[in-house]
Amino acid sequence: MKLRSYLRSALVLVAMALPVSVYGAGESGSGQTLVLVHGAHLTGDSWSEVVKALRASGHEVVAVNLPGRGSSTGFDEVTLGSSARSLCTVAARHGPKLSFVAHSQGGAVVNHLLGLCPEIIVEKIIYLAAVAPLHGEKPFDMLSKADEENYYRGVVYDEASGLMKIQDAEGFLASFAPQSHSEHSVLGKVILEAAVDEPAVIAEGVVSLDAVRFREIEKYYIYTRGDQIVSLASQQRIASKFKLVDSRTMDSGHLPMFTQPAVLSKTILGFLSQ
Secondary structure: OHHHHHHHHHHHHHHHHOOOEEEEEEOOOOOOEEEEEOOOOOOHHHHHHHHHHHHHOOOEEEEEEOOOOOOOOOHHHOOHHHHHHHHHHHHHHHOOEEEEEEEOOHHHHHHHHHHHOOOOEEEEEEEEOOOOOOOOOOOOOOOOHHHHHHHOOOEEEEOOOOEEEEOOHHHHHHHHOHHHOOOOOHHHHHHHHHOOOEEHHHHHOOOOOOHHHHHHOEEEEEEEOOOOOOOHHHHHHHHOOOOOOEEEEEOOOOOHHHHOHHHHHHHHHHHHOO
Protein backbone atom coordinates (compact mmCIF):
# COMPACT_ATOMS: atom_id res chain seq x y z
CA MET A 1 0.00 0.00 0.00
CA LYS A 2 2.83 2.43 0.80
CA LEU A 3 4.44 1.79 -2.59
CA ARG A 4 1.13 2.32 -4.36
CA SER A 5 0.56 5.60 -2.55
CA TYR A 6 4.07 6.72 -3.41
CA LEU A 7 3.58 5.95 -7.09
CA ARG A 8 0.25 7.77 -7.15
CA SER A 9 1.89 10.83 -5.60
CA ALA A 10 4.72 10.66 -8.14
CA LEU A 11 2.25 10.63 -11.01
CA VAL A 12 0.49 13.69 -9.62
CA LEU A 13 3.84 15.52 -9.42
CA VAL A 14 4.58 14.66 -13.07
CA ALA A 15 1.20 16.02 -14.10
CA MET A 16 1.84 19.22 -12.15
CA ALA A 17 5.23 19.58 -13.86
CA LEU A 18 3.54 19.35 -17.28
CA PRO A 19 0.56 21.67 -16.88
CA VAL A 20 -2.15 22.05 -19.48
CA SER A 21 -2.84 25.68 -20.29
CA VAL A 22 -6.33 26.82 -21.23
CA TYR A 23 -7.57 28.87 -24.16
CA GLY A 24 -11.05 30.35 -24.30
CA ALA A 25 -12.30 29.20 -20.91
CA GLY A 26 -15.33 31.00 -19.63
CA GLU A 27 -18.92 30.54 -18.65
CA SER A 28 -21.48 32.06 -20.97
CA GLY A 29 -24.75 30.75 -19.59
CA SER A 30 -26.33 27.64 -18.17
CA GLY A 31 -25.31 25.25 -20.94
CA GLN A 32 -23.04 22.24 -20.77
CA THR A 33 -19.34 22.26 -19.92
CA LEU A 34 -17.31 21.26 -22.95
CA VAL A 35 -13.56 20.55 -23.13
CA LEU A 36 -11.98 20.78 -26.59
CA VAL A 37 -8.86 18.63 -27.02
CA HIS A 38 -6.65 19.36 -30.02
CA GLY A 39 -4.78 16.86 -32.16
CA ALA A 40 -1.15 16.53 -33.17
CA HIS A 41 0.71 19.64 -34.38
CA LEU A 42 -1.95 21.95 -32.94
CA THR A 43 -2.73 23.96 -29.80
CA GLY A 44 -5.90 25.12 -28.11
CA ASP A 45 -5.84 28.22 -30.33
CA SER A 46 -6.88 26.03 -33.26
CA TRP A 47 -10.42 26.00 -31.81
CA SER A 48 -10.77 29.80 -31.60
CA GLU A 49 -13.68 30.19 -34.03
CA VAL A 50 -15.44 27.11 -32.67
CA VAL A 51 -15.05 28.38 -29.10
CA LYS A 52 -16.82 31.62 -30.03
CA ALA A 53 -19.78 29.80 -31.58
CA LEU A 54 -20.18 27.33 -28.73
CA ARG A 55 -19.97 30.01 -26.07
CA ALA A 56 -22.46 32.16 -27.95
CA SER A 57 -24.89 29.24 -27.59
CA GLY A 58 -24.56 29.30 -23.80
CA HIS A 59 -21.98 26.60 -23.16
CA GLU A 60 -18.95 26.82 -20.93
CA VAL A 61 -16.00 26.01 -23.19
CA VAL A 62 -12.42 25.07 -22.32
CA ALA A 63 -9.90 24.64 -25.15
CA VAL A 64 -6.74 23.13 -23.71
CA ASN A 65 -3.10 23.29 -24.73
CA LEU A 66 -1.68 19.86 -24.05
CA PRO A 67 1.89 19.77 -22.66
CA GLY A 68 4.84 20.36 -24.97
CA ARG A 69 3.26 22.88 -27.31
CA GLY A 70 5.28 26.05 -27.63
CA SER A 71 7.91 24.81 -25.17
CA SER A 72 11.54 24.03 -25.96
CA THR A 73 12.37 21.52 -23.22
CA GLY A 74 11.18 18.27 -21.75
CA PHE A 75 9.71 16.75 -24.89
CA ASP A 76 10.78 13.27 -23.79
CA GLU A 77 8.49 13.70 -20.76
CA VAL A 78 5.44 14.56 -22.87
CA THR A 79 3.93 11.08 -23.02
CA LEU A 80 0.38 9.89 -23.58
CA GLY A 81 0.14 9.29 -19.84
CA SER A 82 1.42 12.72 -18.78
CA SER A 83 -0.87 14.39 -21.33
CA ALA A 84 -3.91 12.54 -20.02
CA ARG A 85 -3.02 13.28 -16.38
CA SER A 86 -2.60 16.96 -17.18
CA LEU A 87 -5.97 16.93 -18.94
CA CYS A 88 -7.43 15.35 -15.80
CA THR A 89 -6.21 18.37 -13.83
CA VAL A 90 -8.00 20.81 -16.13
CA ALA A 91 -11.15 18.67 -16.26
CA ALA A 92 -11.29 18.53 -12.45
CA ARG A 93 -11.31 22.33 -12.31
CA HIS A 94 -14.31 22.55 -14.62
CA GLY A 95 -16.17 19.36 -13.72
CA PRO A 96 -17.01 17.09 -12.22
CA LYS A 97 -19.52 16.60 -15.04
CA LEU A 98 -18.50 17.51 -18.59
CA SER A 99 -18.21 16.47 -22.23
CA PHE A 100 -15.25 16.32 -24.61
CA VAL A 101 -14.65 17.11 -28.25
CA ALA A 102 -11.50 15.22 -29.26
CA HIS A 103 -9.73 15.87 -32.54
CA SER A 104 -7.34 13.36 -34.12
CA GLN A 105 -4.70 12.27 -31.57
CA GLY A 106 -6.76 14.00 -28.88
CA GLY A 107 -9.07 10.98 -28.97
CA ALA A 108 -6.29 8.84 -27.52
CA VAL A 109 -5.63 11.38 -24.76
CA VAL A 110 -9.32 11.50 -23.79
CA ASN A 111 -9.70 7.72 -23.84
CA HIS A 112 -6.61 7.34 -21.65
CA LEU A 113 -8.04 9.90 -19.23
CA LEU A 114 -10.98 7.55 -18.67
CA GLY A 115 -8.63 4.96 -17.21
CA LEU A 116 -6.76 7.45 -15.01
CA CYS A 117 -9.41 9.80 -13.59
CA PRO A 118 -12.50 7.97 -12.31
CA GLU A 119 -13.63 11.11 -10.47
CA ILE A 120 -14.36 12.91 -13.75
CA ILE A 121 -17.95 12.34 -14.90
CA VAL A 122 -17.94 12.28 -18.70
CA GLU A 123 -21.33 12.67 -20.32
CA LYS A 124 -20.39 12.73 -24.01
CA ILE A 125 -17.35 12.31 -26.21
CA ILE A 126 -17.52 13.80 -29.70
CA TYR A 127 -14.70 12.38 -31.81
CA LEU A 128 -13.60 14.56 -34.73
CA ALA A 129 -11.56 12.67 -37.34
CA ALA A 130 -10.09 11.04 -34.25
CA VAL A 131 -8.26 7.93 -33.23
CA ALA A 132 -10.00 6.22 -30.33
CA PRO A 133 -7.76 3.39 -29.11
CA LEU A 134 -9.27 0.94 -26.67
CA HIS A 135 -7.55 -0.72 -23.72
CA GLY A 136 -4.05 -1.97 -24.57
CA GLU A 137 -3.90 -0.19 -27.94
CA LYS A 138 -1.58 2.57 -29.15
CA PRO A 139 -2.93 5.81 -30.62
CA PHE A 140 -2.29 5.03 -34.28
CA ASP A 141 -2.71 1.26 -34.38
CA MET A 142 -5.68 1.47 -36.76
CA LEU A 143 -4.32 3.93 -39.31
CA SER A 144 -3.48 2.77 -42.81
CA LYS A 145 -0.16 2.78 -44.63
CA ALA A 146 -1.52 5.54 -46.87
CA ASP A 147 -2.35 7.66 -43.81
CA GLU A 148 1.21 7.30 -42.59
CA GLU A 149 2.69 8.17 -45.99
CA ASN A 150 0.52 11.27 -46.24
CA TYR A 151 1.59 12.39 -42.78
CA TYR A 152 5.26 12.19 -43.71
CA ARG A 153 4.79 14.39 -46.78
CA GLY A 154 5.47 17.43 -44.63
CA VAL A 155 6.79 16.03 -41.34
CA VAL A 156 10.08 14.39 -40.34
CA TYR A 157 11.25 12.84 -37.09
CA ASP A 158 14.12 14.72 -35.44
CA GLU A 159 15.91 12.25 -33.19
CA ALA A 160 17.94 14.89 -31.36
CA SER A 161 14.88 16.75 -30.08
CA GLY A 162 12.36 13.90 -30.02
CA LEU A 163 10.01 15.98 -32.15
CA MET A 164 7.99 15.34 -35.26
CA LYS A 165 8.98 18.52 -37.10
CA ILE A 166 7.09 20.30 -39.85
CA GLN A 167 9.78 20.48 -42.50
CA ASP A 168 7.84 20.97 -45.75
CA ALA A 169 5.06 23.57 -45.42
CA GLU A 170 3.47 22.75 -48.77
CA GLY A 171 3.50 19.03 -48.04
CA PHE A 172 2.03 19.61 -44.58
CA LEU A 173 -0.85 21.67 -45.94
CA ALA A 174 -1.46 19.27 -48.83
CA SER A 175 -2.05 16.44 -46.36
CA PHE A 176 -3.63 18.23 -43.39
CA ALA A 177 -5.77 20.83 -45.18
CA PRO A 178 -6.04 20.39 -48.95
CA GLN A 179 -8.57 23.24 -49.05
CA SER A 180 -5.88 25.72 -48.00
CA HIS A 181 -4.24 25.30 -51.44
CA SER A 182 -0.76 26.56 -50.54
CA GLU A 183 1.39 28.17 -47.88
CA HIS A 184 0.90 31.49 -49.70
CA SER A 185 -2.90 31.48 -49.43
CA VAL A 186 -4.56 33.35 -46.56
CA LEU A 187 -5.90 30.15 -45.02
CA GLY A 188 -2.60 28.36 -45.53
CA LYS A 189 -0.75 31.09 -43.67
CA VAL A 190 -3.25 30.96 -40.80
CA ILE A 191 -2.82 27.20 -40.43
CA LEU A 192 0.97 27.31 -40.62
CA GLU A 193 1.14 30.09 -38.02
CA ALA A 194 -0.98 27.95 -35.69
CA ALA A 195 0.88 24.66 -36.35
CA VAL A 196 3.60 23.40 -33.98
CA ASP A 197 6.08 20.56 -33.85
CA GLU A 198 4.84 17.45 -32.04
CA PRO A 199 6.42 15.37 -29.23
CA ALA A 200 6.92 11.98 -30.90
CA VAL A 201 6.78 9.78 -27.81
CA ILE A 202 3.02 10.27 -27.39
CA ALA A 203 2.47 7.87 -30.29
CA GLU A 204 4.14 5.06 -28.33
CA GLY A 205 1.79 5.25 -25.36
CA VAL A 206 -0.61 2.42 -24.55
CA VAL A 207 -4.16 3.31 -23.55
CA SER A 208 -5.56 2.20 -20.21
CA LEU A 209 -9.32 2.25 -20.56
CA ASP A 210 -12.15 1.24 -18.23
CA ALA A 211 -14.36 -0.69 -20.65
CA VAL A 212 -17.50 -0.48 -18.47
CA ARG A 213 -17.13 3.25 -18.03
CA PHE A 214 -16.45 3.75 -21.72
CA ARG A 215 -19.54 1.79 -22.68
CA GLU A 216 -21.77 4.04 -20.53
CA ILE A 217 -20.59 7.31 -22.12
CA GLU A 218 -22.54 8.74 -25.06
CA LYS A 219 -20.23 8.70 -28.08
CA TYR A 220 -20.51 10.63 -31.34
CA TYR A 221 -18.29 10.80 -34.40
CA ILE A 222 -17.71 13.53 -36.98
CA TYR A 223 -16.21 11.99 -40.12
CA THR A 224 -14.15 14.11 -42.53
CA ARG A 225 -14.64 12.81 -46.04
CA GLY A 226 -11.52 14.34 -47.64
CA ASP A 227 -9.14 13.51 -44.80
CA GLN A 228 -5.66 12.31 -45.78
CA ILE A 229 -4.21 12.03 -42.26
CA VAL A 230 -6.91 9.84 -40.72
CA SER A 231 -8.67 8.73 -43.87
CA LEU A 232 -12.41 8.22 -43.99
CA ALA A 233 -11.89 4.46 -44.23
CA SER A 234 -9.68 4.56 -41.12
CA GLN A 235 -12.22 6.70 -39.26
CA GLN A 236 -15.01 4.26 -40.10
CA ARG A 237 -12.87 1.34 -38.96
CA ILE A 238 -12.07 3.11 -35.68
CA ALA A 239 -15.70 4.04 -34.96
CA SER A 240 -16.98 0.56 -35.78
CA LYS A 241 -15.36 -0.77 -32.60
CA PHE A 242 -17.84 0.93 -30.29
CA LYS A 243 -21.47 2.01 -30.29
CA LEU A 244 -22.24 5.53 -31.47
CA VAL A 245 -25.30 7.53 -30.53
CA ASP A 246 -24.99 9.51 -33.76
CA SER A 247 -22.55 10.60 -36.45
CA ARG A 248 -22.19 13.18 -39.22
CA THR A 249 -19.88 13.47 -42.23
CA MET A 250 -18.26 16.76 -43.27
CA ASP A 251 -16.81 17.45 -46.72
CA SER A 252 -13.53 18.46 -45.17
CA GLY A 253 -9.90 17.55 -44.78
CA HIS A 254 -8.30 16.92 -41.41
CA LEU A 255 -8.65 20.48 -40.06
CA PRO A 256 -12.32 21.57 -40.27
CA MET A 257 -11.85 23.89 -37.27
CA PHE A 258 -9.87 26.09 -39.70
CA THR A 259 -11.56 25.36 -43.01
CA GLN A 260 -15.23 25.02 -41.94
CA PRO A 261 -15.60 26.29 -38.34
CA ALA A 262 -19.26 27.29 -38.75
CA VAL A 263 -20.32 23.87 -40.04
CA LEU A 264 -18.24 22.13 -37.37
CA SER A 265 -19.74 24.26 -34.59
CA LYS A 266 -23.26 23.58 -35.81
CA THR A 267 -22.56 19.84 -35.89
CA ILE A 268 -21.18 19.85 -32.33
CA LEU A 269 -24.16 21.86 -31.08
CA GLY A 270 -26.49 19.36 -32.70
CA PHE A 271 -24.89 16.51 -30.77
CA LEU A 272 -24.99 18.46 -27.50
CA SER A 273 -28.72 18.97 -27.91
CA GLN A 274 -29.43 15.23 -28.12
